[in-house]
Amino acid sequence: MARPLINVPAKAKKGEVVDIKILISHPMESGQRRDNSGQPIARDIINLLVCTYNDTEVFRAELFPAIAANPFLSFCTVATETGTLKFTWTDDHGTVDTATAPIEVT
Amino acid sequence: MTRLYRRRDVLATAAGGALLPLVPAQATPDTMAAAIKEVVGTAPLKPGKVKLDLPPLAENGNAVSVSVTVDNPMTEANHVRSIHLFAESNPLPNVVHVTLGPRAGRAFFATRMRLSTSQKVIAIAKLSDGTCWTDSAQIVVTLAACIEDL
Numbered sequence: 001m002a003r004p005l006i007n008v009p010a011k012a013k014k015g016e017v018v019d020i021k022i023l024i025s026h027p028m029e030s031g032q033r034r035d036n037s038g039q040p041i042a043r044d045i046i047n048l049l050v051c052t053y054n055d056t057e058v059f060r061a062e063l064f065p066a067i068a069a070n071p072f073l074s075f076c077t078v079a080t081e082t083g084t085l086k087f088t089w090t091d092d093h094g095t096v097d098t099a100t101a102p103i104e105v106t
Numbered sequence: 107m108t109r110l111y112r113r114r115d116v117l118a119t120a121a122g123g124a125l126l127p128l129v130p131a132q133a134t135p136d137t138m139a140a141a142i143k144e145v146v147g148t149a150p151l152k153p154g155k156v157k158l159d160l161p162p163l164a165e166n167g168n169a170v171s172v173s174v175t176v177d178n179p180m181t182e183a184n185h186v187r188s189i190h191l192f193a194e195s196n197p198l199p200n201v202v203h204v205t206l207g208p209r210a211g212r213a214f215f216a217t218r219m220r221l222s223t224s225q226k227v228i229a230i231a232k233l234s235d236g237t238c239w240t241d242s243a244q245i246v247v248t249l250a251a252c253i254e255d256l
Binding site for chain 1: 168169170173193196197198200201202203204205206207209210211212214215216217218219220221251
C-alpha cells in the first residue's frame with residue numbers, strides 16, 4: 001500500500017547531526033469530507049510514525065487529520081554508528097508498515 | 107417585472123441557506139485550550155525558545171509547509187522532550203505531537219498541514235525539566251482545506 005520516499009545521507013561523520021526526510025504516499029482521509037450523496041467519508045489516516053536507529057527510538061510523531069495527504073516529515077538525528085534507520089507507521093485500520101534506510105558512519 | 111426580481115431574491119436566499127450546513131464544524135478557542143491543557147497539564151506556558159516557521163499567506167490550505175525549531179541543547183540532562191502543534195480554527199485543534207530525545211541532536215521538525223481557514227497556529231515545546239515554551243503565528247489561507255467534495 002503506502003510507498004515511502006526516504007532521504008537519509010548514505011555517509012556521515014560520527015557525531016554529525018543529519019537531516020532525515022520521509023514522504024509516505026497515503027490519502028490521509030480526514031473524516032470531515034462528504035461524498036456526492038452527502039454521506040460522510042470514513043477517517044483513514046496514518047496516526048503514528050516511529051523512527052528507530054539500530055533499535056533505539058529517536059523520533060516519534062502522533063499524526064492527526066490536520067496533516068496533509070501524502071504525509072511529509074523532516075527531522076534530525078545524531079549519526080552514532082553504522083547501521084539502519086527503521087521507519088514504522090500505523091494507520092487507522094491497524095496496518096503496520098515499515099521501511100529501512102542504511103547509514104554508514106565514519 | 108417586479109415579480110421576477112422578487113422570485114430571484116427568494117431563490118438566492120434559499121441557495122444561501124442550503125449552503126450553510128456544508129460549513130465544517132470549527133474548534134473554538136475553548137476546545138484548543140482543552141487540547142493544550144491535556145498536553146502541558148498545569149505547567150505555565152512561556153513565550154520564547156520556540157520558533158514556528160509558517161508562511162504569512164497560504165494559497166492552498168490543503169498543504170501548508172510548517173517547521174518548528176527549539177533553541178535548546180539536546181543533551182541527556184537538558185533536552186526537548188516533545189513538540190506539539192495546534193491550529194485554532196480547524197475542526198480538530200491537534201495537528202501533530204512529536205516526541206524527541208537527546209538522540210535527535212537538534213530540536214527541529216517540519217511537516218505539511220491542512221488549515222480550514224485563516225487562523226492562529228501555536229507550537230509548544232516541552233523540555234526535560236518540565237517547562238513549556240510556546241510560539242504562535244497568524245496565517246491567511248486563500249483556499250481552505252476540508253470543504254471540497256469528491
